[in-house]
Amino acid sequence: MSYTSYNYLLLFLGSVLIIYTAMPQKLKWLVLLISSYVFYLISSGRLVVFLVLTTAAVYFAGIFLNKINDSFAIAKKGLEKADKKLLKANIAWQKRAVVAVTLFIIFGFLLVLKYSGFFISSAQTVLKLLHLKPKLPFVKFILPLGISYYTLQAAGYIIDVYRGKYRASENFAKVALFLSFFPQIVEGPIGRFDLLADQLYCGHSFDYDRFTQGIQRIVWGLFKKMVIADRANILVSEVFGNYNKYSGGVILLAGILYTVQIYAEFSGCMDIVIGSAQLFGVEMSENFEQPFFSKSVNEFWRRWHITLGAWLRDYVFYSVSLSKPFMKLSRYTKEHMSEQLGALVPASFALFFTWFGIGFWHGAGVKYIIYGLYYYAIMMVGMYSEPLVAKAFQTLKINRNSLLTESLRIIRTTALVVVGMMLFRAETVKIWAGMMVKIFISFSAATLLKDSLSCGMDKHDFLIVALGVAVIFAVSLLKEKGVKIRESLAKQKLPVRWAVYACLALSVIIFGAYGIGYDAVDFIYGQF
Amino acid sequence: MKSGLKKLIRVFGFTALLIALVISSSYMLAPKDNTKEGGIVNPSANGFFSEPKGTIDISVIGNSDAYSGFSPMELWNGYGYTAYVSGEGSQTVAQAYSMLSKVLKVQTPKVVILETDGFFTKSKVVENAAKIVNASLGSSFSVFQYHDRWKKVKIGELFKKPHYTGHCAPKGQWLSNDVKGYNGKEYMKKTDKSAEIPLGTKHSAEAFVKTCRDKNIGVLFLELPSQSSWNYKKHNAVKKYADELGVTFIDMNIDRERFDFNWKTDTRDGGNHLNSKGARKCTLFLGKYLEEKYNLTDHRKDKKYSRWNEDFKDYSKNAKI
Amino acid sequence: MEQLIKILEEIKPGVDYKTETDLIGNKILDSLKIVQLVGELNDEFDIEITPIDIVPENFKNAETIYAMIKRLEDE
Structure with a gap:
């Protein structure tokens, strides 16, 4: 029973709430x-x-x-x-x-x-x-x-x-x-x-405010899942299924759209389930915190699938790194290596277990292990090069925290994440490698527009996905700036509030990718 | 602290606003024509919309067995009765019921025939529930079915009234001259065992029958020959159920020599669906029953119905019997 | 306390640990730094910090860390 089906939303959730x-x-x-x-x-x-x-x-x-x-x-x-x-x-x-x-x-x-x-x-x-x-x-x-x-x-x-x-x-x-x-x-x-x-x-x-909050959260999740993710899925599944047919530009587009899809879908599902739990007065943990504003891959994983990262940190990383043999190892490295290395070497061991765990938990296959180790490698490069980078910034007298450098770091992180997501989505590592190569050798900007319209999404679909992403981006930006959107919305006059909620609900009904011509798409993360 | 009453009014107020929006967007996005270009799903099942109002005397509703095995044109040629088949692939009875409501919007049939194969359309309880919700949402608020038309619809079209122009000459029949016979064993072996009709299906079927009776329309349950989807257990179940409701049930899988049926020549796909030849035999047999049982008018000489004669010519060109 | 501040400054310099109130919330200490800190504290104070002690409340600021050390020394 999918969380976006009538069965769940109208029949199941509705009757359970009434009985409850x-x-x-x-x-x-x-x-x-x-x-x-x-x-x-x-x-x-x-x-x-x-x-x-x-x-x-x-x-x-x-x-x-x-x-x-x-x-x-x-x-x-x-x-x-x-x-x-x-x-x-x-x-x-x-x-x-x-x-x-x-x-x-x-x-x-x-x-x-x-x-x-x-x-x-x-x-x-x-x-x-x-x-x-x-x-x-x-x-x-x-x-x-x-x-x-x-x-x-x-x-x-x-x-x-x-x-x-x-x-x-x-x-x-x-x-x-x-x-x-x-x-x-x-x-x-x-x-x-x-x-x-x-x-x-x-x-x-029963609590009226909690009830309305829960419903709003569910509708917001449906918007992400049905309007954005399921629509992006049309192009994503076509291109990832037959990447040989497409030029590098389209493959890159598919990679970006897949990142959009999985984020809209996974975080949308979290909105639906957290909203559902709210109806019963249960507060569940948040799983996302605007991950695409992360300035490093490390930070990304603290903001993406938070509860998985926290679980691995508390039960794997701390267990390993506070265990007796490990303490011995770090004492040894501290005595025999430079100060910096002495701290890094044991950490890199403990992190290896964590990242191997993340990869392997996602699926039974070499691909998923490589997926975990891909992030491990990026993190290791970052950790070991950090002193050098810091020095470079210092000698060049560039402010590391200026808006420009921070934006560049966000873009770099996002690019690395897109590559990782492509590995996650591609059938095999070999296909992923093939796709990456094609992005670089057969990227043709001239035909990009024409090519991207040949993968099942028409210009209307692109428009909707783009508008949807813009809405999510605006909301995330406000949240990142510390604006409590729902609270400030609740302070507005009734006609304003109702207009916002009705628009959101109606856009799910009209612009949702469901019904004739669309197959219901299962939640990606449910398979793990 | 807001008072409980105020909150309740708010909930109702917002729900009313939402329903109003859904109804108006349903009106705007619903197909304005029953043609393929107009965007309607299954144009041939919906062709009765463009028949002149009140001209269809017999409405046949069912799944693929119905649109393959019933031939309105043969009935016209043999008896002069006007019939229309509204068949949808793997239709459930809930969907049949919403089809009936559409028919009754524009036509005033004297007899409605429900094909009973849909009583057993395979689905789990859960899927069934979803289909009922889906069908009722889709038929009451067409935005759920036709929301995607926002891509194609022109601004000027949004507020237009629907105007139905699609003309379906075989009146909903899926005409096939293919022959792929069935040579297997007899499938209607007599037994006392009975299949089970799901509860949800019964609920829809009763609503179907009640609607017809309220409007003084005759109801018939019909099972057209289908070797792969029918058996004696199902026959027993429907027979018993029809008796309970006081509805006549005609099972054409039984005593097929009554209408000279031949599985070797009358099916297009080895025993599941009938071809044009099989449909002709079944329809003419039914025509006789309808003639005896109901007071139906022969329209063949009526000038108002001259288009039907042209449609028959068209049909005979295509049907190779 | 002095000893603790010294250790903290070694692990992550450039922070005024006497006034900083939320080391976790303000993202000064991440899990790697915490593990490093725990190793140092275990050695310096001869205590055993276990995973159960690693909660934000214990590592919020120098005060709370110090309180935790005192508690564990008594055990």
Whole structure:
């Protein structure tokens, strides 16, 4: 059930909201839990078993960790300091075992279901290189909806409990709701138990302002997805599917339009789901913060898919870089290398794991790993060259923070991101390389206009996409300048407000790329 | 703190504004003609719009089985009755119902025939719900169906009233002279088992029948021969359901020798759809039933209907039977 | 405190750590700098900062970092 379908918006969301509002306070959580599972069953049917197993695994592991902690608290009373330390070490080992087994189980599902095809075909390639003729079975599983997202949430929960950030919940329904909540299950935002679970569980009564805010946010998301992304998709899928037919200019255009598409779509989906959650009084984390105003790739990834970056930072990057072996390594580099290198070398190791994780999480394939490492490489170049660059700016006496240099940095970052997005979209790395080469060798400005009208989008379509992008740009620019758009809009007189909202809604209905002649386009990020 | 009443008024006020906008944009963007150039979807199913008002006596609504297997021109030639087929590929009953409302806007049929293959159009419950919403939104507010016409529409056209000019000589029939026979086993094996008609479908079908009865229009359920989409279980289900509603059900898959039907020569695609020959046989058989059962007028000698005679000439040139 | 300010200045010079109130919000410390800082603090103060301690509230400014160090020294 797509978030942009009538089914979701009118039938599902509408009826859940009515039932939720009508239910007494104490039972509201039940409405959310049941509707989340109905949503899941409609999309994935019996594959729901994996969601249930993951939920059960982290729930019972959490209870187990609570028990260990409690018995430690009792046992340590009256012990000598040395004995206390010994007991603590023993306890720590037990806790580590519980978490390791739990993570093994939940990531096991993810690895087997999502990656076994990749592992088998890789093994096949290796065996072939050794001149063996292997006959390995070809396996491809259907993925349970949102497994890449709820697995991360479940892992974050159990790691937090292990680290002692909070006590595990004794309430199974709460954990189940946290992992299955229907607005977030398809493509995030990846939630944290301490921020989300109580909100989901406590039940909120109907609030008019929140309701209108939620609806507005949903319509804004629909505008991004249906008017811009789905229309840009026409040219993007044509050119990426048959890049050989097109000149470099058109390929570059397709790369830019794909970047527009994925941003409008992913952030639009976030608007829809965050708006949906708002209807029930649930505030979810934001996933985007005007990413295309970033001055570096590093910054881009702090503003794009924020909850994924934050998850990897908290549970991979910090875990790795604060671990004992790592601390030893950084002590070693600090003593044996120059001051700057001493700090950079360990960081580059830890970042490698993070970026490998980002790449591999997006998909089972060499392409996605290269996608992650592409950003890793850019970041490494930036990190290691930073002292030199700083010196260069200083000697040339150029202000690094002037409007011009900052704009140039934004453009450079965007260009690097477009190249990355093209790799993300291209079927294989080879096709991507072919496209990049063509951009440089067969770029013909003279025929660009004519060529771009030959890929399924007519001039009306371009006009709409351009206007849509202009609207998004204007809104982002205002936000970047610190203007709170919705608040200042709410202060306007009623006719102004109504005109804005009605225009937005009507433009979705009229200019949306849906119905005859358009195929409904699935959300790209839902596949991960 | 605003009062609850004020908020409620606001919600209604804004909803009313939005509906007004949707209705007016529907009017502006709806096709102003029932031709392909006019932008209408499925021009041949909508050809009844340009028949003079109140001249169609029989309206046949259904899916591809209907527009392949029913021939208004043969009925005209044999009995002088005016019929129009409004068939849409894989039409659901919800869509059939919205087609009926369109027909009743301009025509006053005496008999409406609903082809029952659409009772079993395969879709999950969810898809079905979506189709019902879609069909009702699309038929009440054509902007949902025709929004993309903003690209083509000229400013002057926006406020014009629709003017229908498209003329469909075979009156909605999809004429095919291809022969690709079916040589397989008999598919109508008698059984007591029954298929199930989905709840949503029943809901639409009942609305369909009620609308006709309210207007004193005769309703018939009809199943044209189709080896690949029909069987005895479906027959039992529709028979039982038609009895409940008190509607006559004619299943032409049964006792096909009544009208000399031959699967080897009368289908264009190996048993799913009929060709012009099969359509002729079925239509003439039905004509007899209609003649006996309903008080219909033979218009063949009526000068007002002389165009139908020309259309028949056109039809006989194309139909090689 | 003096010792802490010295470490901070080594890691990222050019900031007045005595007056700066929001090191995270104003994007002075990113995750790389934090890891570097944690390494230094662990060595200098003989404490063990774990991932759970790395929350914005603890690294907001010199005061809060110092408070965290004191807390961990007591454990």
